[in-house]
Amino acid sequence: MFYSKIFAQGFLSLPLYVNKGVEGSLCSLVAELLLRAPMASSTSGPKKRLSRFRQVVRLLLRKSNSAPPPVKSTDDHKVAIDEKVKSGGEDINWDSVGFGLTPTDSMFIMKCPIGDKYSEGQLVPYGNFEISPSSSVLNYGQGLFEGMKVYRREDGRIMIFRPEENARRMQMGAERLLMQAPTTEQFIHAVKKTALANERWVPPYGTGTLYLRPLLIGSGAVLGIGPAPECTFLIFASPIGNSYKSGINAFNLSIETKLHRASPGGTGGIKSITNYAPVFESVKRAKAAGFDDVLFLDEETGKHIEEASSCNVFILKGNVISTPPIFGTILPGITRKSILEIARDCGYEVEERRVPVEDVLAADEVFCTGTAVIVTSVASITYQEQRVEYKTGEDTVCHRLRTTLTGIQTGLVEDKKGWTVQLN
Structure with missing residues (x-):
């Protein structure tokens, strides 16, 4: 019975853990114990099943310990640019960078239940975040976004342009879509924190800008048609080149x-x-x-x-x-x-x-x-x-x-x- 349960449960679950790399150390330990487990002596059936299971375990362990294949890119030029940026960006060819996404170090995020106040908000590493599949933004399109730029001056300092206008436009849109927008002060504070946290990604003067994308989404879960009970405000950034040059790109x-x-x-x-x-x-x-x-x-x-x-x-x-x-x-x-x-x-x-x-x-x-x-x-x-x-x-x-x-x-x-x- 013991080996039958192992075979029925372990055989189904072990490949999933090994292939996905989930709790790999624990999985390897369990597999090793199985390999060392004594053979059952009651009937030939369990012996054969356990023997087969051990063969599969050995195969999976060899597979999990092998080096993963290299990731192939369909855009080698973009990959090369990204690698230069991540290593410091000094030798990046900004003339070849358009309006595309190059993930930076940090993004800003804060939440607000409708009718309440926004949390203080925080900078977090750029990356995916969880959202309910029944969120209003995914089901009903309850969302707004803004577009802004961080500019590098000749003296090396950085600046932003009319951020209060972006804040007001987001507030106007939030009123139309029944969302709670950050105050102008909260909006500008978040923009400043995001820009400074990603300052090394602001291109040199005259070569491009750091694009900021503030988002306001109905992140709370709903089923019936209606506004979300919670909103999420976030800002992410990406450096961009001078895609639209005066006198050239008409x-x-x-x-x-x-x-x-x-x-x-x-x-x-x-x-x-x-x-x-x-x-x-x-x-x-x-x-x-x-x-x-x-x-x-x-x-x-x-x-x-x-x-x-x-x-x-x-x-x-x-x-x-x-x-x-x-x-x-x-x-x-x-x-x-x-x-x-x-x-x-x-x-x-x-x-x-x-x-x-x-x-x-x-x-x-x-x-x-x-x-x-x-x-x-x-x-x-x-x-x-x-x-x-x-x-x-x-x-x-x-x-x-x-x-x-x-x-x-x-x-x-x-x-x-x-x-x-x-x-x-």
Whole structure:
């Protein structure tokens, strides 16, 4: 009976433990004891079963003690970059690093039961964390995210740009999705801690930035449709290179006529996680046709531009700069807001108005704004087989606005508006 139980239970469980490496030392000890156990003498059946079981144990032990096969990467170049970064990052080729994930040392996390106060929060090593399969974010998409950058100055110090605006936008989104957001002070405190904990990952001046991704998710378990009883706020970071360089990486856009990014009364005006997966199809189709991104039209009439998949859009005609207004279907971009102010300071007439497709096609310049794209020229727009090209390069209004903005963000231009926060 003893050997029958061992065979029935141990044979089924031992391979699982050995193969997964779970409690390997204990498993090896048990296996060794089994190998040394005396043979049963009552019948031949148990003897044969135990003998067979011992053979399997020996095979598994040899397998578990052997070196694992090397992990093969489908992107050897990215692996090489990651290895350089993790060894210090001094020799990393930032020109080859785009907007991709390179895990850093630490992330920040804190939780809050609805109606209560947030925990103090803490820095933890970057990695996976547990969440209930019935969490509201997984089942109902109750989540928000922000995008921010940490900039390296010429003197080596680091700074962030308008963090209070990100905090307010998250609070606005949290109100819409019935979540509890951190206060502005809590948000900025968490951003500072995350940035300083990952300071060695901030690229040298002019080569890139450290991208921060604050997340607010309904992490509490629910079954019926409704808000989560608990929210989790976290921030992770990843260094990124200068993917969108002034005068080099101008966009070629196509106007999407079949699908819409947002509709009145929806969530287009907040940074909800649910806004982004629906644009995947349009963007994939556009890139397959040779475009960089798509420009969405309003859902009501299909005659006015709204924004691209993840950035706001401006047009220039003469001395007038126009951009679609914030009426609930367009994200209130922080770069957008900053460019509006900078453009006014530079003497341009600025309008927030509904922009018909005809005005876009007749514009002198078109450019996009956003945390990732900064301020990037549009080289062409294609609408129903009609392709229109625009002025790009250093002799453009887009370049002038971008130079001023990035100068403020990196300390080259005096920050007269109090937009930047130095961290060290």
